[in-house]
Amino acid sequence: MSTVNNVLDTQIELFGVKLDNPIIPASGTYGFGYEFSEYYDINCLGSISLKGTTKEARYGNPLPRIAECPNGLINAIGLQNPGVDKVIEVELKKLDEVYKKPVIANVGGHSFEEYTTTVAKFNDVDKVFAVELNISCPNVQGGGMAFGTNPDTVEELVREIKKVSTKPIIVKLSPNVTDIKLLAKAAERGGADGLSLINTLVGMRIDLKTARPIISVKRGGYSGPGVFPVAVNMVYAVKEVTDLPIIGMGGISSAEDVIEMMYAGATAVMVGSYNLVNPYGCKEIIDDLPVVMEKLGINKLSDITGRSHNV
Amino acid sequence: MISKKLTVVSNKKLADGIYEMRLSGADYVVPGSFLEVTVPGFYLNRPFGVGNYEDGEITIYYKVVGNGTDKMTEVSVGTKLNVIYGLGNGFNMERAIRPLLVSGGIGIAPIYYLAKAFAKKGVRPIVVTGFRNASEVVLSNELKEIADLVVCTDDGSMGFNGNPVSAVKALDKEWDYYYACGPMVMMKYLKMYSDKGELSLEARMGCGFGACMGCSIITKSGYKRVCKEGPVFDADEVEL
Ligand SMILES: Cc1cc2nc3c(=O)[nH]c(=O)nc-3n(C[C@H](O)[C@H](O)[C@H](O)COP(=O)(O)OP(=O)(O)OC[C@H]3O[C@@H](n4cnc5c(N)ncnc54)[C@H](O)[C@@H]3O)c2cc1C
Ligand SMILES: Cc1cc2nc3c(=O)[nH]c(=O)nc-3n(C[C@H](O)[C@H](O)[C@H](O)COP(=O)(O)O)c2cc1C
Ligand code: FES
Numbered sequence: 214m215s216t217v218n219n220v221l222d223t224q225i226e227l228f229g230v231k232l233d234n235p236i237i238p239a240s241g242t243y244g245f246g247y248e249f250s251e252y253y254d255i256n257c258l259g260s261i262s263l264k265g266t267t268k269e270a271r272y273g274n275p276l277p278r279i280a281e282c283p284n285g286l287i288n289a290i291g292l293q294n295p296g297v298d299k300v301i302e303v304e305l306k307k308l309d310e311v312y313k314k315p316v317i318a319n320v321g322g323h324s325f326e327e328y329t330t331t332v333a334k335f336n337d338v339d340k341v342f343a344v345e346l347n348i349s350c351p352n353v354q355g356g357g358m359a360f361g362t363n364p365d366t367v368e369e370l371v372r373e374i375k376k377v378s379t380k381p382i383i384v385k386l387s388p389n390v391t392d393i394k395l396l397a398k399a400a401e402r403g404g405a406d407g408l409s410l411i412n413t414l415v416g417m418r419i420d421l422k423t424a425r426p427i428i429s430v431k432r433g434g435y436s437g438p439g440v441f442p443v444a445v446n447m448v449y450a451v452k453e454v455t456d457l458p459i460i461g462m463g464g465i466s467s468a469e470d471v472i473e474m475m476y477a478g479a480t481a482v483m484v485g486s487y488n489l490v491n492p493y494g495c496k497e498i499i500d501d502l503p504v505v506m507e508k509l510g511i512n513k514l515s516d517i518t519g520r521s522h523n524v
Numbered sequence: 525m526i527s528k529k530l531t532v533v534s535n536k537k538l539a540d541g542i543y544e545m546r547l548s549g550a551d552y553v554v555p556g557s558f559l560e561v562t563v564p565g566f567y568l569n570r571p572f573g574v575g576n577y578e579d580g581e582i583t584i585y586y587k588v589v590g591n592g593t594d595k596m597t598e599v600s601v602g603t604k605l606n607v608i609y610g611l612g613n614g615f616n617m618e619r620a621i622r623p624l625l626v627s628g629g630i631g632i633a634p635i636y637y638l639a640k641a642f643a644k645k646g647v648r649p650i651v652v653t654g655f656r657n658a659s660e661v662v663l664s665n666e667l668k669e670i671a672d673l674v675v676c677t678d679d680g681s682m683g684f685n686g687n688p689v690s691a692v693k694a695l696d697k698e699w700d701y702y703y704a705c706g707p708m709v710m711m712k713y714l715k716m717y718s719d720k721g722e723l724s725l726e727a728r729m730g731c732g733f734g735a736c737m738g739c740s741i742i743t744k745s746g747y748k749r750v751c752k753e754g755p756v757f758d759a760d761e762v763e764l
Contacts, residue, residue, distance in 0.1 A: 248734050272747060277728040279738040281568045286730060293737045437567055489731035490569055492527055
């Protein structure tokens, strides 16, 4: 095992930062990271995407926030978080004690101003090497439609954020659109440094006994292994139209899934729901990665990004 | 928290729709803590209170309410199940000199383990257990030996005729602190009667170990996760 590790290179590079491997826990499924250090040494991770953060503290939606689905779950947490100031002063400090590598902040908002103010607060935070924008939040001024469904809004939002941010900006694309490529191009025009995809698919479950939706706010986001083929296709499609680095996610639950997602065009990957059903999920994938690489004859992981486009 | 494969050493029906499953290969867990079982064929793990721990064996008591618990009844002896255990906080046993334990329905699971733990300390608790009717009553013989037991049924088909809170109000024995687990209505009325106690709460969970914020409730001292800061809360902390 250890000899395998020495020979095979799992390193990747994102925005000039070298990550030991491409495995990043996805926002919202790993809290602010430090609690997982009770279970294993989280320094094995490539990086961490922090829980979605907003300008002010938010409690989020009433319970129930979770509904089970075949091969996944629906969540409607509603961006519960202590607000950006506490995230920086409290949560990131706790994380820094147990995790020595740079991380990705994840920012949500309901107006342009909320996004720009929150993103700018991370400018002076050394621990954060990039900011990921969750654009699946409803745009209150724009009639409540998610920011991420309108190319013009996405372009304008990213442009405004780029004006105030000193960090690389990753735009996290929503799959709930007619053509995700249009949104990818819009983000690129706005000045995005990278893209991450996919966020959750809007879904609903109904209780058979009461005929009521299970989730308190009726609908939520579907994620887990059931969305993996959708995510692979969308990463593949976006890779065809842009050279921006792509962080692929959606249902990843094994080292094999990581490699498939990288073949489709991902430079790095995020693992979400799998953390919720297996607290050791990310660690097991990282441990398994060199074994699967060897099986597939891959020596250098960064070589395989987008391979399926050239065969 | 420990994530491990445990072996099913028994899985049997105790009463109408109520089953007992014993899992071996486990480490000690405190009364009031819970576990998550991976049910074959289902994505999310199912949370259950620890119903007993003895010599490396955890017992759970479960009620069939949906597809997952229905599937659990088919799990045969010898099967290895993925279990994440040692979750949540547990009851604070130090707070009672004369403990009162109250359960409604399958809420008896953690209450039974707590009664056993008090008995081990040489304390004989008062236990009030409530059920819909006689066909659902479980664990009475076991509890009678270690506790002063009052069994109630909603339809009066066994024991006290009425709900556990009415039975608590009618008690002729003294208690100074209670521990309760049961349906929300029961806990609500118990808390209205007295907030000198602890309540074990339920919520639909994503993870069960603090990662997803799926189970957050508002308490007097801020937001708390039922799975991490709970499932046991001081009665005067929570709003039901
Ligand atoms: C901390 C805690 C301790 C529990 N202890 C026990 C126990 O000792 N014995 C027992 O019989 N039951 C207990 N429950 C309830 C038990 O978890 C549910 O009855 C069970 O998950 C239902 O699964 P299902 O697949 O049959 O139902 P379904 O309705 O098909 O399940 C669908 C989804 O909803 C969730 N769900 C459904 N009902 C509940 C519920 N009441 N609480 C939480 N999640 C639910 C399931 O876990 C699953 O994710 C406990 C719940 C919690 C939160
Ligand atoms: C419980 C839960 C909470 C989430 N919270 C956020 C969030 O705060 N911000 C965000 O950008 N995405 C959030 N997501 C989406 C995930 O980061 C990810 O995009 C999605 O779940 C798909 O990946 P998966 O199938 O591996 O889970 C959340 C997902 C889940 C399951
Ligand atoms: S169930 Fe995930 S935080 Fe409680």
